[in-house]
Amino acid sequence: MSLKAEEPSVRKLGILAGTGRLPEEVAEARRAEGKPVFIVDLEGAAAQWASSFPNERVSLGQVGRVLALLEREGCDAVTMAGGLTRPSLTKVRFDRQGLALLPRVARLFGRGDDGLLSGVADLFEEHGFPVIGAEAFLPRSVAGSGVLAGTLCEEDGIATGRAILDALGPFDIGQAVVVAGGRCLAVEAAEGTAAMLDRVAALRAGDERGGVLVKMPKRGQDFRVDRPAIGPDTIRAAAKAGLSGIAVEAGGVFVLDAPRTVDLADQSGLFLFGFEP
Amino acid sequence: MSLKAEEPSVRKLGILAGTGRLPEEVAEARRAEGKPVFIVDLEGAAAQWASSFPNERVSLGQVGRVLALLEREGCDAVTMAGGLTRPSLTKVRFDRQGLALLPRVARLFGRGDDGLLSGVADLFEEHGFPVIGAEAFLPRSVAGSGVLAGTLCEEDGIATGRAILDALGPFDIGQAVVVAGGRCLAVEAAEGTAAMLDRVAALRAGDERGGVLVKMPKRGQDFRVDRPAIGPDTIRAAAKAGLSGIAVEAGGVFVLDAPRTVDLADQSGLFLFGFEP
Numbered sequence: 001m002s003l004k005a006e007e008p009s010v011r012k013l014g015i016l017a018g019t020g021r022l023p024e025e026v027a028e029a030r031r032a033e034g035k036p037v038f039i040v041d042l043e044g045a046a047a048q049w050a051s052s053f054p055n056e057r058v059s060l061g062q063v064g065r066v067l068a069l070l071e072r073e074g075c076d077a078v079t080m081a082g083g084l085t086r087p088s089l090t091k092v093r094f095d096r097q098g099l100a101l102l103p104r105v106a107r108l109f110g111r112g113d114d115g116l117l118s119g120v121a122d123l124f125e126e127h128g129f130p131v132i133g134a135e136a137f138l139p140r141s142v143a144g145s146g147v148l149a150g151t152l153c154e155e156d157g158i159a160t161g162r163a164i165l166d167a168l169g170p171f172d173i174g175q176a177v178v179v180a181g182g183r184c185l186a187v188e189a190a191e192g193t194a195a196m197l198d199r200v201a202a203l204r205a206g207d208e209r210g211g212v213l214v215k216m217p218k219r220g221q222d223f224r225v226d227r228p229a230i231g232p233d234t235i236r237a238a239a240k241a242g243l244s245g246i247a248v249e250a251g252g253v254f255v256l257d258a259p260r261t262v263d264l265a266d267q268s269g270l271f272l273f274g275f276e277p
Numbered sequence: 278m279s280l281k282a283e284e285p286s287v288r289k290l291g292i293l294a295g296t297g298r299l300p301e302e303v304a305e306a307r308r309a310e311g312k313p314v315f316i317v318d319l320e321g322a323a324a325q326w327a328s329s330f331p332n333e334r335v336s337l338g339q340v341g342r343v344l345a346l347l348e349r350e351g352c353d354a355v356t357m358a359g360g361l362t363r364p365s366l367t368k369v370r371f372d373r374q375g376l377a378l379l380p381r382v383a384r385l386f387g388r389g390d391d392g393l394l395s396g397v398a399d400l401f402e403e404h405g406f407p408v409i410g411a412e413a414f415l416p417r418s419v420a421g422s423g424v425l426a427g428t429l430c431e432e433d434g435i436a437t438g439r440a441i442l443d444a445l446g447p448f449d450i451g452q453a454v455v456v457a458g459g460r461c462l463a464v465e466a467a468e469g470t471a472a473m474l475d476r477v478a479a480l481r482a483g484d485e486r487g488g489v490l491v492k493m494p495k496r497g498q499d500f501r502v503d504r505p506a507i508g509p510d511t512i513r514a515a516a517k518a519g520l521s522g523i524a525v526e527a528g529g530v531f532v533l534d535a536p537r538t539v540d541l542a543d544q545s546g547l548f549l550f551g552f553e554p
Contacts, residue, residue: 172460173441183390184466189461190460
């Protein structure tokens with residue numbers, strides 16, 4: 001395992017919350033330890049659950065407001081968790097501090113997703129808020145190594161998938177591919193893993209089976225801001241696509257709602273495998 | 278230009294015809310030169326136009342029948358042109374000669390698309406029918422170099438797209454990517470270029486613009502059996518996805534219905550650029 005997640009000594013954590021279960025899991029884990037959090041609900045992505053914590057909803061261009069909120073709440077660190085639809089730069093309404101940073105932000109928009117998010121993390125750090133990857137607060141949610149569910153097969157497909165993702169490493173593209181019967185059926189880019197698996201299901205029209213989803217971090221991925229994840233939805237989508245299983249990099253990929261994800265894989269006859277980086 | 282298409286001295290050409298305009302263009306080009314062709318209509322893919330030529334419809338497993346037809350018709354060479362949905366091996370109904378080749382064909386099914394088609398081409402050649410790439414009969418349909426339509430821009434995106442496709446070269450995956458604003462939005466695998474462009478259009482929801490489709494042959498591509506192509510449909514789909522243009526490898530990519538494709542690019546405000554390999 002490459003994981004170096006020591007419990008950081010954060011007093012009050014600001015959670016910049018996108019969509020999905022991850023930010024909620026972080027918030028609940030902190031609460032279970034009796035530690036305070038403050039939820040910055042990005043564009044309402046966390047609206048469904050944020051109300052059970054101190055929270056404010058912000059829009060993406062309100063850089064000044066977010067920094068002021070974190071200050072006011074006495075947060076001493078920040079984590080960025082969950083999904084976010086990349087906005088078009090022209091659609092973001094910036095507040096005054098956001099506008100002052102516009103030239104810099106515009107440059108960040110010229111980068112890939114990882115580059116954009118890394119740049120945003122740098123910005124928070126310069127304003128005194130260290131950005132800590134979510135796995136630091138959820139160490140047991142990161143995939144371990146070995147067979148985590150089902151019966152491992154598709155070893156050749158896993159090797160091919162890893163080689164493809166390695167080759168794509170320098171380009172800040174996707175983090176996942178589907179390989180079946182020696183063929184690469186799909187490569188993930190901006191559409192995300194769920195849409196890629198739906199595409200495979202449609203391509204196969206239900207009659208072909210087998211194959212594996214391989215998912216791992218990009219080379220040089222900034223774990224402060226992003227770490228690939230799988231969860232119950234991934235298992236369902238992989239089953240629908242007729243795959244035999246899912247292979248992820250041990251220590252590199254989140255398994256959201258881990259007990260349920262593993263159960264669901266077992267029930268669906270899918271293997272779940274953590275390979276050593 | 279890397280094109281080495283000399284007019285081969287074929288007397289009667291057998292055209293194994295998949296979907297799309299390409300096989301029809303080959304047949305018409307041969308007819309215009311007063312030379313006979315015989316259309317092997319694969320699963321009815323050429324049903325709309327094959328009737329204006331001597332033809333027979335076959336299903337994919339009828340290997341013996343196809344060889345007998347080519348023999349009976351006195352074909353001295355074969356070209357494989359057009360698209361084909363990769364069948365599931367279990368769905369193909371083989372004739373006696375097909376069944377005799379089943380172990381070999383089963384092995385071919387373990388390869389990528391190119392590997393499968395190359396193996397089929399080898400099979401025809403062993404039976405005395407040289408397999409000739411369609412561009413030999415349509416030399417003017419292969420993209421030339423330089424600006425072919427519109428005004429070139431997105432040079433950085435073209436360079437990024439080429440680098441990504443180069444990196445994917447060893448894996449027999451797709452032949453196309455979309456790059457916009459420094460980001461790779463989509464990588465083509467089994468779904469094909471049209472589906473990839475539709476995905477980009479859906480991702481962008483109509484408001485974002487710019488970017489380029491880059492398309493080139495895979496490294497080591499077997500030009501006997503496949504050569505990437507663009508045509509009027511590609512221009513329409515690229516325009517719908519908000520792209521600024523299309524860059525293809527000069528000498529490596531077919532431009533189907535070339536005058537119409539170039540006109541349509543000009544009308545749609547898209548550039549069309551052939552880069553030197």
